[in-house]
Amino acid sequence: MIPWEFLGEAKVPGGGTLRLTKRNDEFSIRTDGYELMNSRAHGSEEVLAVEALKRLAGRSDCRILVGGLGMGFTLRATLDHAGENAAVTVAELVPEVVEWNRHHYGHLAGHPLKDERTSVFVGDVGEAIKKEAPWDAILLDVDNGPDGLTRSGNDSLYSKTGILSAKQNLRPGGILGVWSAHADPMFTKRLSHCGLAVEEVHVKARLKRGGMHTLWFAVKTTIEGIS
Numbered sequence: 324m325i326p327w328e329f330l331g332e333a334k335v336p337g338g339g340t341l342r343l344t345k346r347n348d349e350f351s352i353r354t355d356g357y358e359l360m361n362s363r364a365h366g367s368e369e370v371l372a373v374e375a376l377k378r379l380a381g382r383s384d385c386r387i388l389v390g391g392l393g394m395g396f397t398l399r400a401t402l403d404h405a406g407e408n409a410a411v412t413v414a415e416l417v418p419e420v421v422e423w424n425r426h427h428y429g430h431l432a433g434h435p436l437k438d439e440r441t442s443v444f445v446g447d448v449g450e451a452i453k454k455e456a457p458w459d460a461i462l463l464d465v466d467n468g469p470d471g472l473t474r475s476g477n478d479s480l481y482s483k484t485g486i487l488s489a490k491q492n493l494r495p496g497g498i499l500g501v502w503s504a505h506a507d508p509m510f511t512k513r514l515s516h517c518g519l520a521v522e523e524v525h526v527k528a529r530l531k532r533g534g535m536h537t538l539w540f541a542v543k544t545t546i547e548g549i550s
């Protein structure tokens with residue numbers, strides 16, 4: 324058995340510790356013993372972007388917020404399916420994750436930080452949602468899902484207040500896409516109660532095998548908030 328090589332460690336502001344390791348061409352990021360990301364499992368992270376952008380009906384100049392960066396697969400899929408005039412901001416809470424992408428594993432997702440349409444917001448995606456609005460799409464994959472794991476502060480993103488903030492900062496017709504490792508009927512209801520048109524989709528964890536992950540696509544159909 325080939326041992327894992329330790330590459331780095333980072334504190335999550337308001338949360339635990341991220342630990343980056345490598346074995347051959349496989350990268351893993353663990354948080355307090357649990358594997359948060361593995362470079363071999365990224366199918367559903369890509370589907371989050373592909374399906375959200377499909378629902379934006381091919382606009383080429385979209386403003387898209389991706390939170391967080393992780394290994395960059397959602398960002399890569401966003402860049403691949405957004406138009407050439409799109410502007411894509413990736414919000415990442417942990418500065419070391421941005422450095423790891425630049426220095427260790429950017430190649431895994433075709434170096435998405437080098438794309439000239441990409442800009443990086445180092446900080447909480449909840450802040451980015453408000454600071455750099457309006458958005459055509461907000462894609463959230465910052466944790467295990469609405470039930471959290473890495474950081475209790477992330478719960479607010481999935482709360483009624485967090486959903487209404489996302490809604491307010493979306494353009495009419497804009498979409499909030501959310502990734503989760505598990506189904507969460509209460510979250511589905513919350514999206515709907517906040518006045519968004521919700522679709523819940525279950526996708527394979529990996530492109531070919533593995534368990535199921537849950538994605539939500541919630542569209543702002545009204546013209547309230549930012550236009």
Ligand SMILES: C[S@@+](CC[C@H](N)C(=O)[O-])C[C@H]1O[C@@H](n2cnc3c(N)ncnc32)[C@H](O)[C@@H]1O
Nearest residue numbers: 368391393394395396397415416447448464465
């Ligand atoms: C599961 S990973 C994302 C995986 C990513 N979708 C991919 O394709 O590789 C979660 C990422 O979100 C970051 N994160 C956690 N909470 C955050 C927050 N509140 N704002 C921004 N980034 C956050 C973590 O540091 C981690 O890099």
